[in-house]
Amino acid sequence: MARLDAQQLLENAMAETGLSDWADDSFQERFTLAVAHIQSIPMDEPGRQAAAENIRWLLTDRLRFFDDRNRFPLAAEVIERPMFASGEPRSGTTLMHALMSVDPDARALRFAEVMHPSPPPGTIEGADARYLLADAEWREINAKMAKWLHCHPYNDMLGNGLPEDERTWAFDFRVMTPTAWWRVPMQNLAMGLPTDAPAQYRIHKAMLQAFQYRRQPKYWVLKGFHTTRLKAFFDTYPDATLVWLHRDPVMVAASSTMMMADIMEGIVGQIDLVKEAQAHLERVRWSIGHTMSDPLVNDPRIHHVRYTDFVADPIGTLRGYYGFAKREFGARQEQAMRAYLADNRGDRHGKFHYSTQVLVDAGYAIGDLNDEFAPFRERFGVPVEVRG
Numbered sequence: 001m002a003r004l005d006a007q008q009l010l011e012n013a014m015a016e017t018g019l020s021d022w023a024d025d026s027f028q029e030r031f032t033l034a035v036a037h038i039q040s041i042p043m044d045e046p047g048r049q050a051a052a053e054n055i056r057w058l059l060t061d062r063l064r065f066f067d068d069r070n071r072f073p074l075a076a077e078v079i080e081r082p083m084f085a086s087g088e089p090r091s092g093t094t095l096m097h098a099l100m101s102v103d104p105d106a107r108a109l110r111f112a113e114v115m116h117p118s119p120p121p122g123t124i125e126g127a128d129a130r131y132l133l134a135d136a137e138w139r140e141i142n143a144k145m146a147k148w149l150h151c152h153p154y155n156d157m158l159g160n161g162l163p164e165d166e167r168t169w170a171f172d173f174r175v176m177t178p179t180a181w182w183r184v185p186m187q188n189l190a191m192g193l194p195t196d197a198p199a200q201y202r203i204h205k206a207m208l209q210a211f212q213y214r215r216q217p218k219y220w221v222l223k224g225f226h227t228t229r230l231k232a233f234f235d236t237y238p239d240a241t242l243v244w245l246h247r248d249p250v251m252v253a254a255s256s257t258m259m260m261a262d263i264m265e266g267i268v269g270q271i272d273l274v275k276e277a278q279a280h281l282e283r284v285r286w287s288i289g290h291t292m293s294d295p296l297v298n299d300p301r302i303h304h305v306r307y308t309d310f311v312a313d314p315i316g317t318l319r320g321y322y323g324f325a326k327r328e329f330g331a332r333q334e335q336a337m338r339a340y341l342a343d344n345r346g347d348r349h350g351k352f353h354y355s356t357q358v359l360v361d362a363g364y365a366i367g368d369l370n371d372e373f374a375p376f377r378e379r380f381g382v383p384v385e386v387r388g
Contacts, residue, residue: 004052006035013059023066027172030194031059034173037193038186047185054184062171064118068210072120077209082220082237083325084165086227087245088287090151090255092310094162096245097223098154098344099318101162102336105328107218111138111179112159113211114167122214134159141182145266149349151259156349165224168204178263187268197232205236219327228287230296240301241325247307248385249284249373250356250366256280258354277362281369288376306381314341355387 010028014020022028038051069075083106085096101108112134113121121128138158142149149155154162163179170180174193208220226233227244234240257280261271291297303324310317315337322329356366370384377383 004035004039004048004055006032009035009052009055009059013056013063016056017060017063017067019063019067021066022062024172024199026194026196031173033193034176038184041186043185050183050185054181058171058173058180061117065171065206065210068118068120069206072123072210072213074120074206074209074213077212079205079208079212079220079237080239081325081327082208082222082240083321083327084226084233084237084240084242085221085223085245086225086242087307088227088247088249088252088284089225090252090259091245091247091307093223093245094152094154095314095346096243096310096318097162097221099314099337099340100221102340103221103333104336105218105333106221107212107215108221109163109165109168109207109211110159111157111161111163111167114163114170114207115159115179117168117207117210120210120213122212131159141179144182145178145263147262147265148259150347151255151262151352151354153344153346153349162223165204165222165226168207169200172200172203174200178267182267185268187264187271197229198235201229201232201236227297228290228294230294230299234296234299234301241303241321242301243303243305243321243324245305245307245310246380246382248382249288249376250359250369251385251387253277253281253284254356254358255354256284257358258352273358274362277358277364281359281362281364285372288373292376292379304380308383308385 006028010031035055043051083100085093085100087093097108100106112128112131115134115137116130135158138155138161142155166175167177167179169175170177174195176186212220226242233242254277257273257277260280261273261276264271264276303321305317305321315334318337319329319334322333359369360366
């Protein structure tokens, strides 16, 4: 079986595009590590071919994207007072972002643009073909990972869907997300490649600049897991505001476990739920530990909200965040958001089932976990969440 050759893959992408600037002196070394990781995963020949084609897509996109910054004055674009939703996974951030995205005065990232970021959308006359391409790709994703729609019904938006900010880094080979690697039969989509938060945020900002160029002025509304990278985040966006949703960490671990099991089952088959639960609980422990120790958690640009309050009154919660961010929240915003809630039931593709039983089955005592996270609950007023 042919092995993936990192240098040959790089050379092929340069030959295909006629470009050679990777825009990062460390990129080729990091890419070689990523290829070595992929090479270590048992795959048949079709899987290896899928990996090679996926890499070709990401490499050529990277070269073209950074070349756009030479062809157009994208670096001059000012990203003014962007609004971000953040928090632990499964804490309501996606719904909050979806509601913000229908604000008629706002602009959100869209999968079609992030998955195929060149050329800048504002330079295209007429219909943007990347939306048809991304729609087809998302139909493939939804067919392969049908259970994902149960916990993440927003995937029915296809190419017009709302990516997390981390998806802008797919072609940087620091993380490997399901929406970039769904055709490749491997489970370890997030692994120990070298990370560099300031460099990653530079790419994120570059995408906002590219997607804003020559388009109607609007403010950005975004969503990502920024809470463990606050210094780099605010260094990049000093006039940003961030609404941080806080949820019961035990329920976060349980829900995340089942969500990722549903996603990965569509890619690699049966998942070991015990190992998955252990991994997610450890990630939650690490993240909550960071929250409890980082002094920037108290930054005045952060608006802290309880998940339970958002679920009880999503519109009121967003009105509060807009007031905090000094953005108008008028009838246009409220009507658009209420219409979204009425037209997009969370269980429209089926009920997502999860409970803390998955943690019990992995050997954890829920009472002990509740005690472990008690200081976090007390600090942010987060109640123990009971789910039948």
